[in-house]
Amino acid sequence: MTSPALPPMYRDLDFNGPLSDERAARLIHSLGSLEGHHVVDLGCGWAELLLRTLSTEPTATGFGIDLGEENIRHGRAGAEARGLADRVELEVGDVGVWKGAPPDVVFNVGAAHVWGGDPVAHTGNALTALADLTRPGGRVLFGECYWRRPPSDEEIASMAVIPRDQYRPLPDLVDFALSHGFRLYSLSEATVDEWDHFENGNAWGMEDWIRDNPDSPDFDEVVRRTDAHLRLRLHGRDLLGFAHLTLLRV
Numbered sequence: 001m002t003s004p005a006l007p008p009m010y011r012d013l014d015f016n017g018p019l020s021d022e023r024a025a026r027l028i029h030s031l032g033s034l035e036g037h038h039v040v041d042l043g044c045g046w047a048e049l050l051l052r053t054l055s056t057e058p059t060a061t062g063f064g065i066d067l068g069e070e071n072i073r074h075g076r077a078g079a080e081a082r083g084l085a086d087r088v089e090l091e092v093g094d095v096g097v098w099k100g101a102p103p104d105v106v107f108n109v110g111a112a113h114v115w116g117g118d119p120v121a122h123t124g125n126a127l128t129a130l131a132d133l134t135r136p137g138g139r140v141l142f143g144e145c146y147w148r149r150p151p152s153d154e155e156i157a158s159m160a161v162i163p164r165d166q167y168r169p170l171p172d173l174v175d176f177a178l179s180h181g182f183r184l185y186s187l188s189e190a191t192v193d194e195w196d197h198f199e200n201g202n203a204w205g206m207e208d209w210i211r212d213n214p215d216s217p218d219f220d221e222v223v224r225r226t227d228a229h230l231r232l233r234l235h236g237r238d239l240l241g242f243a244h245l246t247l248l249r250v
């Protein structure tokens with residue numbers, strides 16, 4: 001399919017994931033003192049969490065990288081509007097080939113796939129890369145999906161795009177993270193309300209496009225994609241969780 005000009009997700013969402021303002025503030029608090037620290041966000045989207053983090057500490061600096069040009073353009077405009085442009089650099093690029101200075105704090109939220117490879121290996125690839133990047137005492141904010149309960153074969157079949165072994169139960173996700181050389185500093189799970197807010201904001205852009213483009217050659221494909229996403233959302237509702245782990249490198 002060609003790429004129809006769907007409304008960008010940031011039109012209706014602050015974060016490209018299930019995260020409320022209140023929990024975002026608590027996550028930033030879990031990072032400890034950021035005085036003089038350099039914060040790197042790998043797969044930053046439009047960098048909302050990075051910008052909010054830098055807003056809390058005037059001596060902190062930041063760097064974010066994402067493949068999406070429009071995301072980065074929006075992130076830069078946000079940095080400008082908040083007076084952060086001289087303290088944050090946002091770059092269009094591939095995390096898989098990025099080489100940067102060791103940061104004090106690293107974010108990788110909803111973006112374990114940025115190092116590529118088989119989806120079943122994404123979480124492990126991300127944790128290995130994050131451990132390599134972080135100095136002892138440094139912190140990592142890692143946001144990842146987990147199974148709230150074991151999925152049935154029918155559920156896995158209905159969700160099609162998610163291999164069963166891509167995710168783990170939450171205790172196993174935490175143990176897996178710790179086995180990469182971290183201590184757990186903080187753990188928080190997305191609520192159903194945060195998921196609904198995220199999925200509704202995601203759907204609005206698609207539904208508005210469908211309403212406004214009945215004659216587009218992409219119409220059938222966008223409807224198919226939107227309906228498939230709704231199936232995934234409904235079947236995943238009590239099944240798929242999302243957790244933020246604040247990890248301390250040992």
Ligand SMILES: C[S@@+](CC[C@H](N)C(=O)[O-])C[C@H]1O[C@@H](n2cnc3c(N)ncnc32)[C@H](O)[C@@H]1O
Pocket residue numbers: 015016017042043044045046047048065066067068071093094095096108109110111113114115116
């Ligand atoms: C689910 S979004 C999460 C964005 C952001 N961390 C947040 O929580 O709002 C995943 C992001 O990963 C980016 N991405 C995917 N592959 C990438 C790669 N190889 N290098 C950099 N960014 C990538 C996508 O463009 C997308 O913005």
